[in-house]
Amino acid sequence: MTVDEHVLLRLGLARVVAGSGDIDLIGDAGSADEARELILRVRPDVVTFDAALTGTDGFTFARELRAHLPRLGLVLLSAVADDALLYRALDEGLSAYVTKASPSATVVSAVRHAAVAPDSFTAPGLSAALARRRASNGLLSQRERQVLSLMRDGISLPGIATRLQVSEATVKTYVARLYTKLRVNNRSQALMAAVNQGLLSSVDAA
Template identity: 70%
Template sequence: MTIRLVAVDEHVLLRLGLNRVVATVPDITLVGEAGSAAEAERVVAETRANVVTIDASLADSDGISLARRLRAASPDLGVVLLSAVSDDNLLYRALDAGLSAYVTKAAPIPSVLAAIRHAAVAPHSFTAPGLSSALSRRRGQTGLLSQREQEVLSLMRDGLSLPTIAQRLAVSEATVKTYVSRLYSKLRVNNRSQALMAAVNQGLLVSADAA
């Protein structure tokens, strides 16, 4: 499979450099370039790209906001977010937004190519150099879930309803709702499926298939 790549960056030299890099490998073809978010939406649609690299800071849009718009039009589009500097908070945002990969512009060429290839074959699975260390730092910042929150999360994974969870834990349903609200806040999500996905990605929960 040849990866159809679009590079979105307002710096022409970076796009030129990426073009030279992918020209040396047989499985990636740069089919389009864009210097702005507005241009990117058109180019990605016209070229039928399956992977896009996006500068985290564009003049007319936040890179993650652009990624969301592109994904709305092409749900299986692989998205690699590029950043000028290593930034844990930006990595967390990319992870939470469901992007495919995060890598700095100073990363070694093999790392950039690996991120693009990952995005092509697993667009909804996130990867980044140093991801495990970054997630450990995140847990240190936000604090691990309490024992009871972890129990609620595990029962949610098992598909139990809130009233059933309340019965299982011998607490009121209102108390369970409070735990769930805290979980959503800590994981920065809005519903059960997002919470379970975020918990698995952050190593807070074993997936149902692996349990």
């Protein structure tokens, strides 16, 4: 079953799986609310969904489904190729991550994987993405990570200094190091770079 607000995407996926020979698309929905009722009724083995859904986000939706159907295969079918989304899909326990621009065979392969191994994760370029994540994790010191997290939470530099019990000048030094290591010029760029490199899960509070 597929959940996506775009009708053309749902029609396209139906055409893709129709040619697979071993996959049946037994339902499609345009919103999370519509999908919840349909999933309980048709009981699919795999659900594909976007990160952005009407009424909720894809990861919240996936957690809800897994809570009630622990063996359900979950495939994040994303509009963009993004390391941060891949890392989150992995950390959230999804079955697969592929983009809507992927070849049909890649999408079909992800669905097959999710059907037989819903608790394991696969994604195109997974090994390379994990290598980038390991490299990023070694990029910042523990203190720089603390400063970055507080920046994400919208804390001012004086506020960060108070939280960490250091001088504001010291905080400015940490921030300058962050900008240099992330190759950015301001807070917004630093937060986005950190998300893209898997150093932060989100910048919602920024």
